[in-house]
Amino acid sequence: MRTKPAIVTAPDALGRRFRTVRGLSTALVATLSDADATLQSMDDASPAKWHLAHTSWFFETFVLRDHVPGYRLFDDRWPFLFNSYYEAEGQRHARPRRGMLSRPTLDAIQEYRAAVDAALLAVLPELPQAALDLVELGCQHEQQHQELLLTDILHHFSVNPLEPAVWPGAAKVPVAMPGPIGWIAGRTGEVSTGRESGHGFAFDCEEPRHRAVLHPHALADRTVTNGEWAAFIAEGGYADPRHWLADGWAWVQANRIGAPLYWREIDGVWTRFGLDGRRPIDPAAPVTHVSLFEADAYASWAGARLPTEFEWEAAAADADPHAGNQLDAAGPVEPRPSPSGPAWFGDVWEWTGSAYRPYPGFRTAEGAVGEYNGKFMSGQFVLRGGSCATPRGHMRASYRNFFYPHQRWQFTGVRLAKDL
Template sequence: MAKSRVAPGQHDLTQHYRDVRALSEALCAPLSDADATVQSMPDASPAKWHLAHTSWFFETFVLRDHAPAYRPFDPHYAFLFNSYYEAEGPRQARPLRGVLTRPPLEDILAYRAHVDEALLAALPTLPAPAQSLALLGLHHEQQHQELMLTDMQHLFSLNPLEPVLFETPRSKPAALPGSIHWIEGRQGLVEIGDDGKGDFAFDCEGPRHKALLHPHALAHRLVTNSEWIAFIEDDGYRDPAHWLSDGWTWVQAERVEAPLYWRHDAQGWTRFGLDGRKPVNPAAPVCHISFYEADAYARWAGARLPTEEEWESGALNVAPTSGNQLDGAECPRPQATDGRASLTQMFGDVWEWTGSGYRPYPGFRPNEGAAGEYNGKFMAGQFVLKGGSCATPRGHVRPSYRNFFYPHQRWQFTGLRLAKDL
C-alpha cells in the first residue's frame, strides 16, 4: 500500500485523476476490440483487462468501502478483474485473461465511465485515508499504462504483418556517444529509501535506512546498441564463461542470440517496436534484455551491475522528471544521449537492472488488509530495476522507486548501466 504523509489537495487529486484515467484510454485508442482482447503470453495481459482492472481497483478499495451509495457496474467484474488479491476472493486465472471475449471493449469503457463518475463525485467527502487509497490507485494505473504498452508491443510482435500502432517521425541519425566515463560514487554509510518528504511512495520503498557503500564508480551513460552488437559479434551469447549457470541454461533452452525483438538479415540488425520494424539505432540504449543478459554483458565488459544502493545514491541529485519518459499517447522508444560526462539517462529510456535482489528493507512491514498484498508478497526470486523507462509516465518515478522482475523476463523496456569496484 502507499505511504501517505500529507492528504493531497482536492483540486490536485481531482485533476490528477482525470489526467491519468484519460491517458489510459488514449493509449488504447488505436486498438480494435480484437487487439484489446488477445493475450500474447501468461506474463502479459490484454489491454481490455488492464483498463478494467485499474477501474476494479478504485471500485474495490475506494468506492466499496468509502462511498456507501455506490453500486457496482456489474457484480461479475469482481471475479473477472481481480489480479492477485487473495483477500478479495477467487479470480480469473492469469493465463486465461485472453479468453474473455466478453465483455466487449465498449462495455469496459462504459465501466470506466461509471467508476469515474462515482469516484469524482465522492472525492470531496472522502476522508484522508480514502484519498490516499485513491492516490495509490492512480500510481497503480500509471504502472499499468506502461504494462499496457509493453504488452501491446509483445502482442503485435507475434503478428507476421508486424503492425504499426503509433507512427513516429523519421529520426535523424544520432552520433555515437563517446567512451564511457566513470563517475565515482559515495562511500561509507549512506541513507536510501523513501525519505518521507514526498506526497506518495509505495510501501516497499521504505523504511529509510543506512547502507554501506564500498568504493565504486558508475558509468555515466547506458550501454548502447552498438556496444551490444560488439558483444554479439564476440560470441557473447555462445561463451559460457560470461554467464551465470541459470542464465546459460536459459540461453540454450530459449536459443537466445540477441535482445528481444531484434532480427538480423542482409540489411543488418532491425528491431520491432510500437512503431513497427525499424533499423536498430546504434547510438540508442540497448533495450529488452533480461537480467541474465545484462549480467553476462557486464562480465564480458570487465565490469558488473550496480547494486540498488549504489544506483539510488548516484541518482539523488538527478531530477526524476528528467530524461526520456512518457508524456502522452505517443510511441515510447529509447533515445541516444547527448554524451555529457556527468551521470545521464538515470531516469527514463530503459529500466536499469541492478545486481540486487528484491527483498524487504530492514523494518519493512506490509500494511494490513488486501491492499497490503500490493508489493510485499513478491519479495522472492526477483531483481530490482531502477530509473523508469521511455514508457513510464513522467512524474511517476523517484530515486527510491523499486521495480522488480524475474531474471529471465525482458518484454519490458529493460537495459543496463555498468558499475565497477575501485
C-alpha cells in the first residue's frame, strides 16, 4: 500500500489517537470470556482474540520491527499465528483454523497489546515520517478490525442455541414507519471521484482521483427498511427466480435462503438476532445482513436497481461523514430508523452494483504493505457509507468497502437507484 501523509503526524496528537483506537478495541471485548474470544463459527470470521493480536502484530511488525533498531519481538513464534494474508511475511496459521488457538489466552494477548503499546509510545517522538504514516495506517487498520470483531462475535453467538447477548439492549422507543421512498436526482456528466492525493488519509484503493461519467439517474433518499423487506418476503420474493441473478438464484436454492441472516419467524412475527440478543424486528429500521444477491433481487422486485459506486459517491460528497449512527463506544450496536432527510453515513453498508476493481492508474507499493488491498480486486463488489459498527471518524465519501456477493454477516443494506 502507498502510505501518504497521515491526517495527524505530530507525535503527541498521533499518540492520543493511537491510545483512543487501542482503548476502544479493549473495551469491545470487556464482557467476553476467554472461551467467547476463542470462538470461530465460520471461515469468514475470526476469533475476537485473534483480531486483538493481529492488529498488535501489524504495529509490532511494520513499525517497531522495521523502524526501531534493536527491537525484540514479544514472542518470535507469534508472527506465524497472527499474520493474516501477507505472503511477504512468510508462512502463517491457516485462517479456517484460527479457532483452534486456545493458547495464547486472552489474558496473554492483552499483555502482548500492552507491551506493543508501551514500546510504540516510547519511541513515537523519534520515529521518521514514514513510520508515523504507518502508525496512522495501523490505526485505520485496527478500526476496520473493530467492526469485523463485532460482526464476527455476532455470528459466533448466533450459532449458540442459547443466543446469548453481548450487551443488554437499549430501551426501544416506537418509531413510525417512514413514508414512501423519495428520489434525489443525481449529478450527470463528468464527475471527479476517488480521493485526491495529499488530502488526508486514504487507502490505496481509493486512489487515484479520476473522472467518471454519470448518466441521468436518481437515488433513494433512505435505505430499505425491515418492514419493506418483510413485504418482499410475503410477496414471494425469495421464491421467484425472475428477480434473481443466476448465481444468486443458485445460492438461494443451495442454501435454502428465505430471509436476511439472523431473521427467524416466531409465532407469525419476524425476529432478528443481534448483539443484544433476539428481538422482534423494528419495521422502521434499515434492513441489514443481506447479500448483494438479495439486494439486487429486491431492487428488481421494486422496479429499481442498485446505484453505482460513483453515483453514490457523487451524491454523498458534500455530506458529513462523521454524522449518522456509527460506533462511538462499547455498547448496543444496531441500525436505527433514519431521521428525516437523506442520511448517507452509518447504520448499514450500502451495496452498489460496481465490481471492486482498481481505478485507472492504480499501483501497489513495494513490500508487504502493498498487499493490503490490490490483490483482492477480483470477484467482489463495492459497498459505501459505513455502518452502525464503523468507528466514527473512520469514514469518508471515497471509502470503498468490498465483499463477495454471497456474504452477509456484515451490517449490509440497500439503497435503491433508478435511471431517469
